[in-house]
Amino acid sequence: MDFLGIFWNFKQETILLSITVIFLLYIYATRNFKYWSERGIPYFRPIPFVGNLKEVVTFQRNIGFHLKHIYESVKGQPFKGFFIYDQPALMITDLDLLKMIFQKDFQYFVDKGISITKHDKLLGDALFTLKGQLWKEKRTKLSPAFSTSKLKNMYELVDEKANTLIDYLSDFGRLEQPIFVKDLLGRYGTDIVASLAFGIECNSVHDPHADFRENLKYSFLFSKIGALKFIGTFVDLPLLKLWPVKTTSKKVEKYFQKSVWNVVKQRQNPGQQLMRNDYLESLIRIADQFNNSKEHIEENLKIDIVSQAYTFLAAGFETTSSTILFSLYHLAMKSEVQNKLRHEIQEAVEANDGKLSYEVIHSLRYLDMVVSETLRLYPTMPILDRTCTKPFQIPGTNFVVDKGVHIFTSLLGIQRDPDLYPDPENFNPERFSEENKRNRHKFAYMPFGEGPRICIGKRMALMVAKNAISRILLNYEVLPSKHTPSKLEFDVRTFLLTTSHEIPLVFKNLK
16 A cells, blocks of 8 residues: 555656646746737737747748748738747838848848857858858958959859769760759759869769768758757747757768868968869968968868858858759740740850850840749748847837847748739749839849848859859750659758759750
């Protein structure tokens, strides 16, 4: 009896303790849920522990498409409150208000919400995670690396990689066999960023299991828990201070640190100095300007070089490969657009002695329209965010945005808004004719962001994508296969727009 009594008491105490813990967790998770009602702001009613992200947390919907759904629900109002987990956030739909936030009144919204701790040695010091003065100083240091002259110097390396891709496609083109383009362009994107950012020739187009490629794949492979944690970085979720996000494993971290530093040491060796017109060379020169030692780059600058090279990789890999992928997909599905674009490229190349130069790429008006339409439908990062850094009163209202409040807008919502783009799901490059652009609000199209925090690598990403598309169309007709999907599905675990399936296309030799 004594044993049964002790067991019964223990069981009661355990149940009571469990109920108490759950109750305390509930109180903590809902502590901010009156934030918007206390300020008289309309808001979406949140659910404890998940806020307004139920479909995201249960992996029914990609975060980009979920915020598009919220945007569409807010339409007709300039803004509305919602919650990311337990943190209050504001969805903005008014383009004039977005212009104030991103550009005109930027001093109130200097920071992006995303926070990666210093525990992450590769992205903890990335430009897109830095705040305030640190961001401003780093942006100023890095801007010369993306100047027109630097891009022109890099173009030869980019074109060299595109020719490797063309050679790889030749056998498939001769036999007119379909090829899985998502994987191929992922490998091509790897080769481009490995060459430009790391000075490494990994040749993963021909060798899918190249060391660099394998490590890169593991860099962006989120578990379901990891994906949900990463969403929390956009609102600086307090829990993440105890349970920080790591975007890479120790093994991958060490691999990239060693890879970059081996190349840097090789270039600094007086006996075998190599000069390449790539991004890494620009980083080394920038480091030299801020280095106190004449013989060796100081340790903090070593870390910075590795971090910025890896940031280039993280930001550029998906942007370039997915933009090329989605462009080719729609060009295959719309032969009249493909033929018109090929004709433009061929004429320009013939007028330039058969050379597809940097200047030719940037003169191609219809190519720019095609790529712009691709980025309208598929902005790689489908959401834009800012954090209020000092109280800001929204003009025409009594509402003051508090310091620390997270601001969001949906690029998918804006760029697929039927009021801005009639028949928005249809791929139509004519939307980006000069006349149509003039008649549209500037902030109705922001695939790289806007204002002072616009993507620093925008022009480089466009250069790489336009070069690859041009090279492919000069050599191949791109066709759908019988297995090419008519509708694309997207990975629900990632905050980027990536398909959850392959896209088979046929490349038919033109020559």
